Amino acid sequence: MLAGSRIFASLSLLILLSSSAAFAAGAKVAITAEARAAAADIFESRCVACHGAEGRGDGPAAENLNPKPMNFHNPRWQKSINDATIARAIVFGGQTVGVSAEMAPNPDLESEPGVVAALVERVRQLGR
Helix, strand or coil: CHHHHHHHHHHHHHHHHHHHHHHHHCCCCCCCHHHHHHHHHHHHHHHHHHHCCCCCCCCCCHHHCCCCCCCCCCHHHHHHCCHHHHHHHHHHCHHHHCCCCCCCCCHHHCCCHHHHHHHHHHHHHHCC
C-alpha cells in the first residue's frame, strides 16, 4: 500500500508541475465568450472586494490590508509584470509570485486556462 501512496503522490506532483509549467510558460489560450463571462463573474465575486470594481485597489476589504491591493491602472506596474506572472498569482496566490500572501489562491481555476486568460485580459484592459 505504501508503494501505491508514493505513486499517487508522484502523479499528483507531476500534474501540479505540468500545470504550473503551463502558467509559467505563458502559453496563449483562446478566450471564448463563455470564459469572458465566467471571468466577469469571478472578478465580481472574488476580486472586487480587494481590488475594487474598477481595479484601483480600493475595494471595501482593501482598507484592512497591508500591503494594499494592486491598482491595475498603475502603468509602471503594468509594464513591470508579464501575463504569466499575473496568471500564476490568480491561480496559486500572491505569495507564489512574491507579492502579498493576502491574495488568495484560486486552485479551482487551474483547470480553466481560458477563464484565467480572460481574467488576465481584464487586468490588462483596466490598465489602459
